[in-house]
Amino acid sequence: MKIGILGGGQLGRMLIQNGLKYDDQWFTLDPAEDAPCSKISDFTHGSFDDYETVFNFGKGKDVVSIEIEHVNVDALFELQECGIKVIPNPEIIKTIQQKILQKEFYKKHGIPSPEFQIIENKSEVSFPLPFVQKMNTGGYDGKGVQVIRDEKDLEKLWNVPSVLENLVDIDKELSVIVAKNENGETKTFPVTEMVADPKLNLLDFNICPAEISEDVQRQIEEISQQFIDAAASAGLFAIELFLDKNGKVWLNETAPRLHNSGHQTQEGNANSQFEQMYRVLKNLPLGDTENFGFSGMLNLVGEENHHGKAKYDGLEEVLKLPKTYVHLYGKTETKPGRKMGHINVLADSREELLEKLIEIKSMIKVVSQ
Amino acid sequence: MKIGILGGGQLGRMLIQNGLKYDDQWFTLDPAEDAPCSKISDFTHGSFDDYETVFNFGKGKDVVSIEIEHVNVDALFELQECGIKVIPNPEIIKTIQQKILQKEFYKKHGIPSPEFQIIENKSEVSFPLPFVQKMNTGGYDGKGVQVIRDEKDLEKLWNVPSVLENLVDIDKELSVIVAKNENGETKTFPVTEMVADPKLNLLDFNICPAEISEDVQRQIEEISQQFIDAAASAGLFAIELFLDKNGKVWLNETAPRLHNSGHQTQEGNANSQFEQMYRVLKNLPLGDTENFGFSGMLNLVGEENHHGKAKYDGLEEVLKLPKTYVHLYGKTETKPGRKMGHINVLADSREELLEKLIEIKSMIKVVSQ
Numbered sequence: 001m002k003i004g005i006l007g008g009g010q011l012g013r014m015l016i017q018n019g020l021k022y023d024d025q026w027f028t029l030d031p032a033e034d035a036p037c038s039k040i041s042d043f044t045h046g047s048f049d050d051y052e053t054v055f056n057f058g059k060g061k062d063v064v065s066i067e068i069e070h071v072n073v074d075a076l077f078e079l080q081e082c083g084i085k086v087i088p089n090p091e092i093i094k095t096i097q098q099k100i101l102q103k104e105f106y107k108k109h110g111i112p113s114p115e116f117q118i119i120e121n122k123s124e125v126s127f128p129l130p131f132v133q134k135m136n137t138g139g140y141d142g143k144g145v146q147v148i149r150d151e152k153d154l155e156k157l158w159n160v161p162s163v164l165e166n167l168v169d170i171d172k173e174l175s176v177i178v179a180k181n182e183n184g185e186t187k188t189f190p191v192t193e194m195v196a197d198p199k200l201n202l203l204d205f206n207i208c209p210a211e212i213s214e215d216v217q218r219q220i221e222e223i224s225q226q227f228i229d230a231a232a233s234a235g236l237f238a239i240e241l242f243l244d245k246n247g248k249v250w251l252n253e254t255a256p257r258l259h260n261s262g263h264q265t266q267e268g269n270a271n272s273q274f275e276q277m278y279r280v281l282k283n284l285p286l287g288d289t290e291n292f293g294f295s296g297m298l299n300l301v302g303e304e305n306h307h308g309k310a311k312y313d314g315l316e317e318v319l320k321l322p323k324t325y326v327h328l329y330g331k332t333e334t335k336p337g338r339k340m341g342h343i344n345v346l347a348d349s350r351e352e353l354l355e356k357l358i359e360i361k362s363m364i365k366v367v368s369q
Numbered sequence: 370m371k372i373g374i375l376g377g378g379q380l381g382r383m384l385i386q387n388g389l390k391y392d393d394q395w396f397t398l399d400p401a402e403d404a405p406c407s408k409i410s411d412f413t414h415g416s417f418d419d420y421e422t423v424f425n426f427g428k429g430k431d432v433v434s435i436e437i438e439h440v441n442v443d444a445l446f447e448l449q450e451c452g453i454k455v456i457p458n459p460e461i462i463k464t465i466q467q468k469i470l471q472k473e474f475y476k477k478h479g480i481p482s483p484e485f486q487i488i489e490n491k492s493e494v495s496f497p498l499p500f501v502q503k504m505n506t507g508g509y510d511g512k513g514v515q516v517i518r519d520e521k522d523l524e525k526l527w528n529v530p531s532v533l534e535n536l537v538d539i540d541k542e543l544s545v546i547v548a549k550n551e552n553g554e555t556k557t558f559p560v561t562e563m564v565a566d567p568k569l570n571l572l573d574f575n576i577c578p579a580e581i582s583e584d585v586q587r588q589i590e591e592i593s594q595q596f597i598d599a600a601a602s603a604g605l606f607a608i609e610l611f612l613d614k615n616g617k618v619w620l621n622e623t624a625p626r627l628h629n630s631g632h633q634t635q636e637g638n639a640n641s642q643f644e645q646m647y648r649v650l651k652n653l654p655l656g657d658t659e660n661f662g663f664s665g666m667l668n669l670v671g672e673e674n675h676h677g678k679a680k681y682d683g684l685e686e687v688l689k690l691p692k693t694y695v696h697l698y699g700k701t702e703t704k705p706g707r708k709m710g711h712i713n714v715l716a717d718s719r720e721e722l723l724e725k726l727i728e729i730k731s732m733i734k735v736v737s738q
Contacts, residue, residue, distance in 0.1 A: 020386040020409060021696045040409050270692055285689040320654040323639055327390045
């Protein structure tokens with residue numbers, strides 16, 4: 001089957017890496033000539049944000065999908081009109097692309113997500129402090145999101161269409177990955193707990209399964225089901241959640257694609273998110289998502305003040321550790337905060353897992369040569 | 370690092386698939402234009418048996434290795450002279466390439482392998498019946514090997530340089546995969562039991578760990594150690610063994626490369642043979658080889674009377690089974706007996722494993738479209 005992916009980054013690379021277990025032709029489109037997928041797929045150098053480029057890329061494929069949501073959806077709608085299978089549905093990509101549409105979508109479908117105000121510019125702000133401002137478009141990897149804590153912070157407000165959102169008093173950040181194939185079969189991975197790096201606003205550790213009560217688990221299952229029903233699309237979705245200090249779960253955002261919060265499924269679960277996405281693309285029976293004990297992940301991000309050809313200090317020491325799996329993304333250049341790889345770890349208990357993750361984090365650094 | 374592999378078949382493909390977890394440039398050389406590695410590596414179309422082709426392919430690489438042993442070793446010696454790292458040592462590849470040298474090597478190093486006679490042509494035969502004739506060169510996947518049972522069979526003798534070998538009264542066929550890096554670190558995978566298809570003379574099932582006594586385990590460890598010491602080379606080696614009905618272990622043959630008998634390590638062990646081979650190539654600390662419960666593999670080979678574009682009847686049903694992992698090799702054309710893929714299975718007991726393997730074998734067939 002001819003599978004075309006918009007975006008040629010690490011998510012596409014790991015999707016193709018897993019997909020090499022089967023017989024397919026993989027095509028990717030990315031604006032970076034040395035994108036992680038460029039050497040392992042039939043690669044088109046071009047912008048996934050450009051109508052003509054996306055349309056021409058998609059023509060003749062059996063299925064077109066995404067590994068990043070900032071793509072030209074008009075071209076995807078057009079491809080769908082031409083009878084080409086697009087997963088997920090362009091409609092849900094469009095909704096998720098724009099924070100304003102996304103929030104309205106949750107509200108319309110009764111999915112609990114933090115209270116909000118929509119503004120076109122900063123003169124319209126009338127929302128109780130503190131709050132979070134999320135730009136309508138352009139947010140990614142923690143960019144385009146800021147916390148406005150007090151009157152003084154109001155000066156920082158971006159003067160662009162945005163969502164202003166109630167600042168949840170967060171106990172835990174959680175994520176759940178749900179897949180649905182065209183036959184309507186749905187499978188959910190165990191809930192993952194995320195521990196963020198406040199400085200880089202990037203995920204730092206994932207811990208799976210999350211330490212949550214039965215009630216919280218139940219709330220999450222309900223939200224996942226609500227989302228999947230509302231999305232009305234085959235696809236693999238990452239649902240990012242907040243658990244507040246009163247034990248209530250809120251939907252923060254969703255991603256209509258493979259997600260960093262599912263990386264530990266590569267070795268931690270009976271099938272990974274990448275295998276599941278492959279099965280969704282081909283409308284195959286979905287894979288078992290069972291976890292093997294405890295699994296965790298830490299991101300390898302470029303150190304501050306390091307620009308240039310990447311080097312992984314401490315890599316050899318890490319490779320000596322049992323049940324520790326290094327995944328690098330084949331990116332030639334490092335820069336501060338750039339996601340260059342990740343490390344998955346298996347353990348028999350949550351305590352052992354946390355100890356191992358903290359130890360490994362102190363052992364390895366992404367620097368320039 | 371620039372890694373060059375002679376051969377672009379399924380073993381190379383799975384090596385590269387695993388290697389995509391790291392940052393390297395992969396190069397392959399194969400005479401088949403549509404070889405399984407052709408689309409996922411920097412591919413050279415040419416013969417790995419030709420001196421010039423191999424030498425030119427190897428120049429400028431950081432390390433050159435093999436995924437098939439029938440390569441031009443003179444070119445490998447020359448590359449080594451030029452300072453290019455060749456793994457394994459061309460000397461051991463040369464020894465293993467020729468069944469006569471291989472047998473003499475075992476004898477010289479006191480490694481128990483069946484009694485034998487070397488012949489240049491069939492007029493020289495003076496070996497007690499029944500025996501096995503193995504052609505000196507050209508044997509592969511069961512080709513170039515035949516059993517001579519009685520006087521009448523003597524007519525079938527191939528008139529080529531051969532090894533005649535005592536026919537072992539086999540209780541079990543076993544295999545063990547051993548890796549050694551340039552630092553001298555050695556790691557061994559758990560012993561695997563192989564169940565062969567008498568018709569195709571190809572592996573059929575692997576079962577790991579093998580059901581063997583402590584004494585047999587000890588004999589195998591001794592043979593592995595003897596072989597690794599004698600080979601005096603970094604590399605990953607598959608040591609194929611016979612356990613006879615008196616409880617004695619004999620070395621049948623070795624392969625200086627990745628091997629079909631190690632495929633179930635992909636999901637069955639903490640690290641796979643492919644990860645281990647990668648670590649050998651880069652002289653990294655070797656991975657933990659621990660197995661997770663019981664694992665097994667069955668080969669997917671082309672059905673009799675089917676030639677042409679491959680189709681996998683029953684694949685969808687197999688994908689519904691838990692702890693079952695399909696690996697296809699990206700070969701476009703099927704033909705009778707061609708290895709097209711394999712399926713790995715995990716189980717909690719040997720009985721459960723065997724049941725699952727037998728069930729799956731009856732569910733799936735490689736046919737032409």
